[in-house]
Amino acid sequence: MTTLVTDRARTNRGRRATERREAASRNRVVSRNRSAVSRWARDCGLAVYSIWVLFPLYWLIKTSFNSGFVPSSLPPVWFGDFSLSAYRAAFASPSLHSALAHSFIVAIGVTIVAGGSGSLAGYGLTHLRRSSRATGNYEFWVLSSRMAPPIAVAIPMFFLYTHAHLEDTLEGLTIAEVTTVVGIVTWIMIEAFRGIPMELTEAAEVDGCSSWRAFSKVALPLARPGLVGAATIAFLLTWNEFLLALILTDTRAQTAPLALYQYIGYETFNLSQLAAASCIVLVPTVLVVAMFQKQLITGLTFGAVRG
Amino acid sequence: MQLADHRRRARRAFLAPLTIVLAVVTIVPFLYAFGLSFTNADPVHPGVKFIGTGNYSALFSDPQFWSAVITTLVFTAIAVSVELGLGAAIGIAVSRIGRGGALLRTLFIIPLASAPIAIIYDWQLMLNPTYGVIDYLLGLLHLPQPDWLGTGHLALGSLIGIDIWEFTPFIIVIIAGGVASIPLEVYEAADVDGASGFRRFWYVTLPFLRPYLLLALLFRTIDALKVFDSVAVLTSGGPGTATTTLNYYAFRDAITYLEFGRGTAAALVLLVIALILTNILLRSLRRSRGAL
Numbered sequence: 001m002t003t004l005v006t007d008r009a010r011t012n013r014g015r016r017a018t019e020r021r022e023a024a025s026r027n028r029v030v031s032r033n034r035s036a037v038s039r040w041a042r043d044c045g046l047a048v049y050s051i052w053v054l055f056p057l058y059w060l061i062k063t064s065f066n067s068g069f070v071p072s073s074l075p076p077v078w079f080g081d082f083s084l085s086a087y088r089a090a091f092a093s094p095s096l097h098s099a100l101a102h103s104f105i106v107a108i109g110v111t112i113v114a115g116g117s118g119s120l121a122g123y124g125l126t127h128l129r130r131s132s133r134a135t136g137n138y139e140f141w142v143l144s145s146r147m148a149p150p151i152a153v154a155i156p157m158f159f160l161y162t163h164a165h166l167e168d169t170l171e172g173l174t175i176a177e178v179t180t181v182v183g184i185v186t187w188i189m190i191e192a193f194r195g196i197p198m199e200l201t202e203a204a205e206v207d208g209c210s211s212w213r214a215f216s217k218v219a220l221p222l223a224r225p226g227l228v229g230a231a232t233i234a235f236l237l238t239w240n241e242f243l244l245a246l247i248l249t250d251t252r253a254q255t256a257p258l259a260l261y262q263y264i265g266y267e268t269f270n271l272s273q274l275a276a277a278s279c280i281v282l283v284p285t286v287l288v289v290a291m292f293q294k295q296l297i298t299g300l301t302f303g304a305v306r307g
Numbered sequence: 308m309q310l311a312d313h314r315r316r317a318r319r320a321f322l323a324p325l326t327i328v329l330a331v332v333t334i335v336p337f338l339y340a341f342g343l344s345f346t347n348a349d350p351v352h353p354g355v356k357f358i359g360t361g362n363y364s365a366l367f368s369d370p371q372f373w374s375a376v377i378t379t380l381v382f383t384a385i386a387v388s389v390e391l392g393l394g395a396a397i398g399i400a401v402s403r404i405g406r407g408g409a410l411l412r413t414l415f416i417i418p419l420a421s422a423p424i425a426i427i428y429d430w431q432l433m434l435n436p437t438y439g440v441i442d443y444l445l446g447l448l449h450l451p452q453p454d455w456l457g458t459g460h461l462a463l464g465s466l467i468g469i470d471i472w473e474f475t476p477f478i479i480v481i482i483a484g485g486v487a488s489i490p491l492e493v494y495e496a497a498d499v500d501g502a503s504g505f506r507r508f509w510y511v512t513l514p515f516l517r518p519y520l521l522l523a524l525l526f527r528t529i530d531a532l533k534v535f536d537s538v539a540v541l542t543s544g545g546p547g548t549a550t551t552t553l554n555y556y557a558f559r560d561a562i563t564y565l566e567f568g569r570g571t572a573a574a575l576v577l578l579v580i581a582l583i584l585t586n587i588l589l590r591s592l593r594r595s596r597g598a599l
Contacts, residue, residue, distance in 0.1 A: 038504060042400045046411065049397050053415055056472065059440060060429040074443055117324040124321030128314050140589065142325075145333045147529050147581040151557040151574035153332070155567055156339030179332040184526070186325060211317035240422045242536050243554075247562065257424040264428055264540060271432060278425035289420035290413060300477075301484030301519060 064275035086276035095251075096277060099259035102170060104284075106255060107238040109174040114185040114234050119227060122189030123215050127201045139190060146183035153179050154247040161248065168250045176244045181234040188233070191302030192226025193219060229299020232292040236285050256281045344572035349565045362572040372573065374548050375556040379577070382463065382552060383531040386470040391524060393471070394478020399512065401479065402486040412483060419476040423536045430469050431456075431541055456541050459549040466537050466550055474530075478523045485519035486512070521592040528588060532581050553577045 067083035090096060121142075125135045157176050158167070166172030196219055204214040220227070245255045260281050263274050289296060344362055348355045366372045401411050418426065433441050434455040442452035455465045489512065497507050535554045538544055544551035544559065551559075554577060561570020 035504070042403065045396065046400050046404070049393075050411065050414065052472070053418060053476075056426070056429050056433060057417060059433055060425070063432060074438060076440055076443065113328065117328045120321045121325035124318045128318035128321060136593070138322075140586075141329065141333075143529075143585070143589070144582065145329060147532075147578060147585060148333060148337070149533060149554055149557060149574040149577045149581075150535070151554070151561055151570055152340040152578055153336045155343065155561055155571050155574075156336040159339070159343075160335075175331065178328060179336075182325070182328060182332065211314070211321070215321070236420060240424075242424055243539075243558070257422050260422070260424045260428065261540065264424075264431075274428060275432070278422075278428050282421040282425045285422060286417055286420045289416055293413060293416060297480050297484045300481055301488070301522075 060275050060278060063272055064279045066272040066275075068272075083272075086270075086272035087280075089270075089273050090276040090280060093277075095254065095262070096256075096259050096280070099254050099256045100280070100284075102173075102253055103239055103256040105170055106174050106177055106253075107235045109170075110177045110181055110238040111231050111234040113174070113178050114182040115189075115227060115231050118182060118186035118189045118230065119220065119223070120215075121186055122191075122193045122223075123219055125190055126193040127196075127198060127215075127219060128211065135190070139187065142186045142190075143183045145179055148179060150180075150243040150247075154244050158247060167248065168252045170253050173245060173249055173253050173255070176248055177238045177241055180241055180244065181237045184237070185230040185234050188226055188230040188299040188302055189223070192223040192230075192299070195226075195302065196222045225295045225298050226302060228292055229295040229297070232288055232296045233299065235288055239285050340571040340575060343568055344575055346568045348567045350567070351565060358568070362569045365569060366572055366576065371548055371551065372556065375551045375553045375573075376576075376580075378463065378549075378551060379532060379534070379553040379580075382467060382470075382534055383528060386467045386474075386534075387524065387527045387531050389467075389471050390475045390478050390527060391520065394475045394523065395482050395516070395520060397475070398479040398482025399486055399516075402483045412479070415476050415479050417476075418473050419480070421473075423473065424540065426473055427469065427537050427540045430465075430472075430537075434465060457546055459546060462542050462546060462550050466534070466541065469537050469541075470531065470534065474527060477527065481519050481523045482516060485516045489515045518592060518595045521588065521595055525585065525588045525592060528584055529581060532577065532584070553580075 062078075064086055065082050065084070066077070067081060067085050121138075125138055129135060153176065157172070161167040161172050164172075166175070200222075201214045201219050204218045205211065209217070239255075240257065241255075242257045242261070245253075245258050246261070249255065249258065260274075260277055263277055345357055345359060346355050347358050347361070397415070401408050401415070404411070433439050436442055436452070436454040436457070439455075441455070445452050453461055456462050493511055493515070494507070497511050502510065533554050534552050535558065538550050538552055538555040539558070542550040544555050553573060557570045557573035557577065559570075560566045560573055564570075
């Protein structure tokens, strides 16, 4: 067991080193013949863009650590005023606690529902079917769920939920939020399974595997990077979704963005507390995306090349 | 033969969960909304009456509706094209620098991962005309200090700017993935042929990136057409109707004025616009995938 683990660690290290070498040689080939001027222009462009991206983030974080009336003082206090009072106040609010918990539950629920049904369908559409035309039509139907304007989904659900007593519940919100992610998740899974050779799953079935085993033991492990990327997107989009949650929930199922929205409505006078609450709400998704960045890129770029 | 039969049954089983999910989240609400858009339904008065195409003719004769359609299209066209151009440039540049490229890419992804509401609030802080840092900095440079969210075109421009800040990273991510997939031999061949920097870009890099650009364009267009959060929080569609997008118009009709029928009718018009644009984009994506 231990040898297996160390072996794997060694091959991983080896692979990373090879990847680094390949990237370096790629850069040499690609940037040969490049004048100093164009390199300088490129670096300047990247520097300007970095400032454009980072300044608003710096400003939000800085404000969240300010105390009292510092955030609105001019000229601004750029550095140095470091206080945790805004975070303490934001964390003391019980509505933010429960909103964060709701967001976690709904985001994970949606990820499981969309990831599960999307994986099954992705496999069914690519490995159990030959006609690419039918797959294409299904694909468009799947994608159209992403186009649906939230109002056209939320108003009917609002009526239906009142009858079914699902209004302002986590279950009801989970069902509604599936609308926003199932399209992109399935799209990624279709492309992920398309990249796995048919011969592999066919051979498994000829050897007597059931379709389920061919899927779960052969195809799914190979499609894992795509699945992780799709799950990352599902979590991200659900956590950040605002309009459906605004219409379909009140207090019992309030999500984190909504709690923040209420802050903006009622407590605009305390800028640093608002900034601190904002930082708290955006940390979970930033962490998830940073962790699974590679799979996210793989998942998103699948659709471009194959098909 | 038996295998084919068995596969058909298996396929049905594999597709069943998603088909049920899609039916629940798309077909049922869509049919309901479609029906609702021909009624005068509102949550206060119980008697729901069928009023034919009344909501649609009311919409089409409302100048605010047409202004919302145009605002939505202008917003989408400007925001998505800037994001695409900027994202492609930065995506290519960032994949060309060796050390530090990965770190930069991680930094650039942060806006995409952040909750839009938090980001919108952040911009509200910075754009504020009395204590905002942007006007303060402009003042230091003796430039005019406008009320960004309070004046017509500037308000729409600010919302477009925020969208660009948030979603250019999406293009960067896709393009960086695309650049990594270009086979090295192609560049070596271009070198042998003595292609210059610009010609290499135009004849080698760009054609390879075409499907990636189209994919990014497809996803961004779908989402930009639905812009809502920043409008609702920052401008409430104003000043006047300067930033009233179609999605916000539908929301206001349905939720603020409680005109459920009219609101869903407006939302369905938005859906039709999205379906047409997406269909065109998806078609050209399929073509360019096939060409590669």
